[in-house]
Amino acid sequence: VHLFTHEWFAPASNLLKKEPPEFIASAFTEYGKWMDGWETRRKRIPGHDWCIIQLGVPGIIHGLDVDTSFFTGNYSPSASVQAACLGMDDSLTLEGDRTGMAASESQFEAVAKLHSESWEELVPVTELKPGYSDTCHNYFPITYPSRVTHLRLNMYPDGGIARLKVYGVGHKDWSALPTQDQLDLVALVNGGVCLGYSDAHFGHPRNMIGLGRSANMGDGWETARRLDRPKNLQVDGKGILQVPGYEWAVLRLGHPGVISQIEIDTNHFKGNFPDSCKIEVCYLTPEEEGKYVSGRWSSDPGNKWRVLLQPQKLQAHHRHFYSCDPLALSGPVSHVRLVIAPDGGVSRLRLWGRPSSTRHTSKL
């Protein structure tokens, strides 16, 4: 969501598009050359251009990519990025217009109240590289410990930027949650993160914890076909394929808790859904997690994993719901491992439960 901007040739909302930037040589608009990014006019008045972006998922930022793709004679020569953590009351839905003026006085006043010019600086004023294929990514590692809800992207003095990518881990304000509430403990918005996986050939497992239902097959976890599939397939008494190989993804919950409901959604995976799945869980301290991460999750030194969901036969393009017996496992869990056999795609994994009173933090 972009909240306030000066724009002319191309709107700031393009900064947030998921698709890679495009260049269409023949495309022109009434304002000038069509560009797939945010592009302001050549400034002839004092100041510089900036916009405010509300993060889709508030969280801890670990890196930024200011992508100038295709902006060559018109890229922004320098940029800086500032950050803030705003409460709900500060939410805005403002848009600028192409003349570089906010649409109304009240919008100007609302933006002025944010005092965004003095927000914390994540990236100081830095020269950018132009948008040729070998120079377009301007990456910035970020070390900033606080939760961020909004960014201010400044261009000096004007020009174009194709995309702003913000990398990090979702962070929920757990203090604001009524203790009895059930929520999806692994959701990206609640701080869930994918820590390891066996294969992500067509789609990364982190997609499974994204917002809402998946848009298409690309918005899910999809592995390659395993090459060790038997030449002639056999099933057991429950109709589950007997295969030697499987694929797995490990995720850390946003908060340790007791899981009571599971959803596995194979939305869009019709000829390539997994035959079966199971879920294992464990409780790991940050130190224990560190050992697993460095071992690439390939061994289980502490014999920690316990089965939360026994192997289940899956269906194509279907939401599968399972209830768990919270008493079957003693105590809260912090990590889950989704195992699919032999391979295939899962669009969403939802794990509803109640956060426990213990909280662990990790550097990842």
Ligand SMILES: NC(=O)NC(NC(N)=O)C(=O)[O-]
């Ligand atoms: N050819 C251009 O891209 N010109 C201008 N930009 C657009 N988008 O028309 C400019 O000079 O800033």
